[in-house]
Amino acid sequence: MEAEVISVSGFGINGKIIEKIKQAQKRQGVIILTDPDFAGEKIRRIIAKRVPDVKHAYITQSEGTKDGDIGVENASPETIIRALENAKCEVKEVRKEFDIQDMVYFKLTGDSKSKQRRDSLGKKLGIGYCNTGQLITRLNNYGISKQEFIQALESIEKEI
Numbered sequence: 001m002e003a004e005v006i007s008v009s010g011f012g013i014n015g016k017i018i019e020k021i022k023q024a025q026k027r028q029g030v031i032i033l034t035d036p037d038f039a040g041e042k043i044r045r046i047i048a049k050r051v052p053d054v055k056h057a058y059i060t061q062s063e064g065t066k067d068g069d070i071g072v073e074n075a076s077p078e079t080i081i082r083a084l085e086n087a088k089c090e091v092k093e094v095r096k097e098f099d100i101q102d103m104v105y106f107k108l109t110g111d112s113k114s115k116q117r118r119d120s121l122g123k124k125l126g127i128g129y130c131n132t133g134q135l136i137t138r139l140n141n142y143g144i145s146k147q148e149f150i151q152a153l154e155s156i157e158k159e160i
Contacts, residue, residue, distance in 0.1 A: 003084070004028070008043060018050050025051050031087045033057040033080070035071045036064045036128060048090070055087035056142070058128025060119060086126030088142035097146060098139040103132050106153055113160055120156040125149075 034040030059075045066074035103109040109132040122129045127138045
């Protein structure tokens, strides 16, 4: 897999870097892959807000952690390739296919293993780890169908 990598220097992201990302989007498209932590999510939102039609790739915190340090640079090449291959784009129309009732029904919130389920589900669907609210948003924004969601849940239940 060949790709141009643009380092945003963490919160040092500025107009010049955003312009570079916009140019890359025009040339070949952009996939955002940030560190699997709060700062990475914040940087992802900054880029997605300013550069339209980007795709989103995720790695889990466990995949991106080495000796207590969290970052994409700690992930294996296979993990990064998998994340890029599973990148999702946000859908244009507002979807409300998933809501809090789904999260409760499928034990993705309010259960002793909810966090583990969300982590495994995020990995399986390629949308990263999320809290309950983020999960609802990503499921709706990335156009994941109920069928795809249920199949992923069924496959992870064996792990939990």
